[in-house]
Amino acid sequence: MLTADHFARLGLARIHDAVLAGERLSVEDGARLFACNDMNAVGALAHHARTRLNGDKAYYVLNRHVNYTNICVNGCLFCAFQKEKAEQPGAYRLSVDDIVGKISDHDGMPFNEIHIVGGCHPTLPLSFFEESIRKVKAAFPSIVVKAFTAVEIAHFAHLEGITTLEVLIRLKAAGLEMMPGGGAEIFAPAVREQICPRKSTADEWLRVHGEAHSLGISTNCSILFGHIESIEDRLDHLDRLRRQQDISGGFTCCIPLPFLTENSLLKLPAERYGEHNGLDKLKTIALCRLMLDNIPHIKSYWVMLGVKTAQTALYFGADDLDGTIVEEKIGHDAGAQSDQAMTTVQLDEMIRRSGFTPVRRDAFYNPVQSGASACGCAGKGGAA
Amino acid sequence: MMSGSAFNENPAVIAVAEKVLRAERIDFAEARVLYEQASLFTLGSLAHAVRLRKHPDTIVTYVADRNINYSNICVCACRFCAFFCPPEKAEEQGGYVITREELGRKIEETIALGGTQILMQGGHHPDLRLEWYEDMIRWIKETYPSIHVHAFSPPEIVFFAELEGLMVKEVIARLRAAGLDSIPGGGAEILVDEVRSKVSPNKCSASRWLAVMEEAHYQDLRTTATMMFGHEETHLHRIEHLFAVREVQDRTGGFTAFIPWTFQPGNTNIKVTPEPAPGYLRVLALSRIVLDNVDNIQASWVTMGPEIAQLALYYGANDFGSLMIEENVVAAAGVSFRLSRADIHKIVRAAGFEPRQRNMTYEFIDPQPEV
Numbered sequence A: 001m002l003t004a005d006h007f008a009r010l011g012l013a014r015i016h017d018a019v020l021a022g023e024r025l026s027v028e029d030g031a032r033l034f035a036c037n038d039m040n041a042v043g044a045l046a047h048h049a050r051t052r053l054n055g056d057k058a059y060y061v062l063n064r065h066v067n068y069t070n071i072c073v074n075g076c077l078f079c080a081f082q083k084e085k086a087e088q089p090g091a092y093r094l095s096v097d098d099i100v101g102k103i104s105d106h107d108g109m110p111f112n113e114i115h116i117v118g119g120c121h122p123t124l125p126l127s128f129f130e131e132s133i134r135k136v137k138a139a140f141p142s143i144v145v146k147a148f149t150a151v152e153i154a155h156f157a158h159l160e161g162i163t164t165l166e167v168l169i170r171l172k173a174a175g176l177e178m179m180p181g182g183g184a185e186i187f188a189p190a191v192r193e194q195i196c197p198r199k200s201t202a203d204e205w206l207r208v209h210g211e212a213h214s215l216g217i218s219t220n221c222s223i224l225f226g227h228i229e230s231i232e233d234r235l236d237h238l239d240r241l242r243r244q245q246d247i248s249g250g251f252t253c254c255i256p257l258p259f260l261t262e263n264s265l266l267k268l269p270a271e272r273y274g275e276h277n278g279l280d281k282l283k284t285i286a287l288c289r290l291m292l293d294n295i296p297h298i299k300s301y302w303v304m305l306g307v308k309t310a311q312t313a314l315y316f317g318a319d320d321l322d323g324t325i326v327e328e329k330i331g332h333d334a335g336a337q338s339d340q341a342m343t344t345v346q347l348d349e350m351i352r353r354s355g356f357t358p359v360r361r362d363a364f365y366n367p368v369q370s371g372a373s374a375c376g377c378a379g380k381g382g383a384a
Numbered sequence B: 001m002m003s004g005s006a007f008n009e010n011p012a013v014i015a016v017a018e019k020v021l022r023a024e025r026i027d028f029a030e031a032r033v034l035y036e037q038a039s040l041f042t043l044g045s046l047a048h049a050v051r052l053r054k055h056p057d058t059i060v061t062y063v064a065d066r067n068i069n070y071s072n073i074c075v076c077a078c079r080f081c082a083f084f085c086p087p088e089k090a091e092e093q094g095g096y097v098i099t100r101e102e103l104g105r106k107i108e109e110t111i112a113l114g115g116t117q118i119l120m121q122g123g124h125h126p127d128l129r130l131e132w133y134e135d136m137i138r139w140i141k142e143t144y145p146s147i148h149v150h151a152f153s154p155p156e157i158v159f160f161a162e163l164e165g166l167m168v169k170e171v172i173a174r175l176r177a178a179g180l181d182s183i184p185g186g187g188a189e190i191l192v193d194e195v196r197s198k199v200s201p202n203k204c205s206a207s208r209w210l211a212v213m214e215e216a217h218y219q220d221l222r223t224t225a226t227m228m229f230g231h232e233e234t235h236l237h238r239i240e241h242l243f244a245v246r247e248v249q250d251r252t253g254g255f256t257a258f259i260p261w262t263f264q265p266g267n268t269n270i271k272v273t274p275e276p277a278p279g280y281l282r283v284l285a286l287s288r289i290v291l292d293n294v295d296n297i298q299a300s301w302v303t304m305g306p307e308i309a310q311l312a313l314y315y316g317a318n319d320f321g322s323l324m325i326e327e328n329v330v331a332a333a334g335v336s337f338r339l340s341r342a343d344i345h346k347i348v349r350a351a352g353f354e355p356r357q358r359n360m361t362y363e364f365i366d367p368q369p370e371v
Helices: A004-009 A013-021 A027-035 A039-054 A096-104 A126-139 A150-160 A164-174 A189-195 A202-214 A231-248 A278-291 A307-313 A344-353 A371-375 B011-021 B028-037 B040-054 B100-112 B130-143 B154-164 B168-178 B193-199 B206-218 B235-252 B277-290 B301-312 B341-350
Strands: A057-067 A113-117 A144-147 A218-225 A251-258 A320-326 A357-361 B059-063 B065-069 B117-121 B148-151 B222-229 B255-262 B319-322 B354-358
Touching (some): A013 A027, A013 A039, A039 A278, A057 A096, A126 A164, A150 A202, A218 A231, A231 A251, A251 A278, A278 B301, A307 B277, A307 B301, A344 A357, B028 B277, B040 B277, B065 B100, B154 B168, B193 B206, B206 B222, B206 B235, B222 B235, B222 B277, B235 B255, B235 B277, B277 B301, B301 B341, B341 B354
Parallel strands (some): A057 A320, A057 A357, A113 A144, B059 B319, B117 B148
């Protein structure tokens, strides 16, 4: 049993006491937990922290993903989605009407969040994005627009010759309510230099999020792990997120993203390839929960993790499965094996049978009325 | 309740947990308390403690074998099965009976990959006589003397006995005389007749399944036992299954391993969502705790995938199952994971254990090249 003695034998007595008392763990504590092979001990601590923050709730959202272009000037090595030039086969850019059309062109299921991200396009002006958001908001007034990673914001600022704060002010005025957590990757400069040399630096990424928080735009954050980074790099990343959150307080959710090797140009050391990283994924999610004591939610992104690992991650600190995602492209281009969408009935049942209470949420984690009554389509995708 | 923190267990759970840690046997009611009320991590840590008591060396074993299905033609029509072909539709639905040539080729490939045994099962074919099976085993043993033949689950043996008008013990004796080495634990599904009558009404009863195994053990054939769960059984039926296996094992000691695995609903006549991974881990852990008289518990990467199977090594499993050079039945339900020997070694090592290839009786065999 997971008694205090058990943790003492693992050399984790102090960490055990700190987690039970709700005290902050140090980076050194994080390193000890990463080094611990006892998955039940690490998992139980993360689950305890998760239970204190989120009870037995497992959240999901009905959302739509729109990737407005795959043309990108950044050329990050790990990205299987981007095209360098518009002339390349498969390169595309949506028009404003396409974006609105993508969202309306669906089965009539009510949804609560639109997630719009794309490549750093060489010429699209800020006015294109302002217009996109205005038109989406006009078409779907009650839907939260969550759009543009900090990297895109920095890119818009660069193209326009204005500050990122000015970009954020203009997008907020157009209707931007929330920002996704992408583009954080790993903050350590030596790693960034190798995997995404042209992308925003860690400081810039964190500064943009701090600016968004100051404007009342809440944001998510992420960590891309399982490539060339070290455990120290992961902990450094979590520590920087935690310090930023202490200052600006606007992070809602952290999304641990396992690096998918299949279609990536980034070549890893041979020992990193294979099917053997399941425990590493769960442990990293657990460490996100344990280290990020000031960020309310941890996502178990089933599209990237696969359904079975995502279910299990609900016990390793995660409390949110994201949702029924239509047309997710980036993860699938990288080789994600999961289905493209789950119904709310499937999600509800999966969550219940995993031992949790399903909560359909909006972008801000407020519970929303389930689909059945809202759309009158009970039995066909409407949630019970 | 069961998703609660491991640090807030109720006194009933703590009392049973302490009993498990004192290496005392738990009864049905106590197993039920753990299964229904303990947190996932309490179950896991108890199961892992039991596992380490039985296998203090942190070795994880696996066998290299091939699932050969001698025929898919079957009169049972179990609702959970996506593999079978009814005899009257054999022509149009690809019904087959394996040829010697094909069987020989499959065994040679198995040997070439460092395999030591074949797991041979098939449908309940209405026209194949016992002599056909005897001849097949004799031929295998004469042609490939090193190959261990692990074949014919209890429902097949009961079916042979009924077809021939023989006693089960006569069928086992004849197959054994022909060269059968051990019996796989398939066809157990859930060993509760109330469930069997719904999901596999034409297959042998729970008591007959257990009786076949008991008889095999008396004739010195070792066997495994499986449990397929996550279809139409209740939680209590799962616990009943474990106790039915434990009771036979108390008398015979003949089960080498217990293998719980989850029903895969694709292409079958049972429409449910698959058992979630945490549910699998709970059952696996409970198996390790309840079956104090069975040496080995296997993880099922074939149904749960490599990541959950890796985690299963902390939920009571000390064996990674089989390299499984060929698998058809689960694949027919739309689930097909593939692992090489090198993959299995990597998975086991990354979890902090040392992989060792074994035979059916869990003796280590010489290290094989990692291809």
